[in-house]
Structure formats: C-alpha cells, structure tokens
Amino acid sequence: MTEQALSVWTRQKRGREQPALSREQIVAEAIKLLDADGLDTLSMRNLGKQLGAGATSLYRHVANKDELIELVVDEIYGEIEVPEAGAASWRASTTVCASSVRAMILRHPWVASVLGQIGTSYLGPNVMRLSDRMLALFEEGGFGLEEANLGLSTVLSYVIGWGINEAAWMTSLARSGLTEREWSARMEPAAREAARSYPRLNRLYEMAALTSGEETRQDEFTYGLDRILDGLEKRP
Structure with missing residues (x-):
C-alpha cells in the first residue's frame, strides 16, 4: 500500500507531466x-x-483540493515585499514587509479562512524565502538568530491575525453590497442607542464618526504594529 503524502511539499512529483497543462x-x-x-x-x-x-x-x-490550497497559499505569499537587508533600517524594512502581508490578505480575503488549517505552509518555497529574508532583516537589527525567529513570529502573528479579522469584515461588507460609509450610516443609530448607557463607548462612537472606515483600520493597524516594534527595539 502506498503511503499517503502529508503535504504537496512532501509528495514526489510524477514522472510524466501533461504538456498541455502545468x-x-x-x-x-x-x-x-x-x-x-x-x-x-x-x-x-x-x-x-x-x-x-x-x-x-x-x-x-x-x-486533492487540500494540496491545491497549499499551492495557492504559497503562491500568494510570493506577492509579499521584503526589502533587502541593509536597504533601510530594520524597523522601516519590517514595517514595509508587515504592510505588504496585510495588503496581500486583503487582496485575497478567502485566505483568512484557510491559513489556520495549513500546518505545512512553512514548507512552501515562497514562505521559506519570505521567512529567511525577514530573519535577515532582524539580524541586521542586532537580533541573534533564535531571537530573530521569536521576533519574526511575534510580528507575523499580529499582522496575520489582524489581516484575517479585517478580511472577514471586508468579505461580509462585500456580501452586503454596501460601502463602509453606507454600512456605518445604517448602523450608527442602533450603535448609538446601544452605547447610550456606556459613556466611554458613546464617546468612541462620536469620535469614529469623524473618520472613514479605511482610515480608521489603517491607523489601528499601524498603532499595533508600532507598539510591537517599540517593544522589540527596547528588548534587554
């Protein structure tokens, strides 16, 4: 009995390929x-x-479909921009890369529902290349290799977690057929009524009305990323 491959990255390719389809x-x-x-x-x-x-x-x-998902996820990881080590400061380069990861997830919001299911995604060539080049950025910033790996995992966990939530929201919005402004306008009366007894939430809703949804999402993403990078820069 032939042993089933655990991943597309561990399965041997067949000897003959169909020339009409790659x-x-x-x-x-x-x-x-x-x-x-x-x-x-x-x-x-x-x-x-x-x-x-x-x-x-x-x-x-x-x-099977699972292998196909592994391949498409690795392919879109190839879209992520990673500056060469030394091209800019460690922090600036990491910010560029983190923003590129977020942008990739928003271009392909379906990935939000599969990232947690692909335990072997780290074996894909694009993911390997991304990880190695990002580790080089951290080393450029004075991290040892083991600490660079921990720092990289921390940054990517934040960015991917944020991106998954944001992509889920954008997918729901697209299904509604509304823009963010239209959605907010429809929900604002109910939100204000629900928050009437909660002064802090009430003030937040008033403040949120002054900015667009996209602007708010960008600001919140940047704030969280900056605080993580602050902590990594101030490490002992």
Whole structure:
C-alpha cells in the first residue's frame, strides 16, 4: 500500500507531466476563482472546467483540493515585499514587509479562512524565502538568530491575525453590497442607542464618526504594529 503524502511539499512529483497543462496554470486559475467567488466554489471539477480540462487531468499535478490550497497559499505569499537587508533600517524594512502581508490578505480575503488549517505552509518555497529574508532583516537589527525567529513570529502573528479579522469584515461588507460609509450610516443609530448607557463607548462612537472606515483600520493597524516594534527595539 502506498503511503499517503502529508503535504504537496512532501509528495514526489510524477514522472510524466501533461504538456498541455502545468501546475503553474492550475494554481493561477485557482487563484482567479478564489478571488472572484471565494473558497466555497473551488472544486477540482469547477477548476477543470475553467481550464478546459477534466478533473483527472488536474490530479496529475495535485492529489486533492487540500494540496491545491497549499499551492495557492504559497503562491500568494510570493506577492509579499521584503526589502533587502541593509536597504533601510530594520524597523522601516519590517514595517514595509508587515504592510505588504496585510495588503496581500486583503487582496485575497478567502485566505483568512484557510491559513489556520495549513500546518505545512512553512514548507512552501515562497514562505521559506519570505521567512529567511525577514530573519535577515532582524539580524541586521542586532537580533541573534533564535531571537530573530521569536521576533519574526511575534510580528507575523499580529499582522496575520489582524489581516484575517479585517478580511472577514471586508468579505461580509462585500456580501452586503454596501460601502463602509453606507454600512456605518445604517448602523450608527442602533450603535448609538446601544452605547447610550456606556459613556466611554458613546464617546468612541462620536469620535469614529469623524473618520472613514479605511482610515480608521489603517491607523489601528499601524498603532499595533508600532507598539510591537517599540517593544522589540527596547528588548534587554
């Protein structure tokens, strides 16, 4: 009995590839489907139709949908910008990278529902490249390798957690067919009524009315990232 591979990154490629269809084509088309319609509509059958091929043709390259998800997640990680070590200060370069991770998640909001399910994503070549280059940034900032790994994990945990929540909100907003301003306008009367007995929340709602949703989200993301970087800079 053939032992089942635990991940697309641990499975040996088949000797013969179908020349009319490549893994790269499959991954690119899968990302298009996911961006357009979300995770629920992705299936090997639907993907095969988009590519003009039968589902069996896809199985020459990926064993199942789980492997396909591993591939598409690694592909979009390749979009993340990581400055070369020494191109700017450690903090500035880390901020660029963190902002790029957030932007990637917002471009592909479906990824919010799969990141926690892919325990082997760290084996993908783009994730490996991202991790190694970010470790180099931390080393440039005076971190030893082990501490650089801890610092990197802390930053990415914050950014990915923030991005997942933000992507979930943007997905819900898109389903409603409303803009953020329209949503806020509709919800404001109910929110103010609910907060009437809570003075601090009431003041926050009044302050929030002065800014747009996008501006607020950006400011809150930047605040959290800056406080994490402050702590890392002041480490003993």
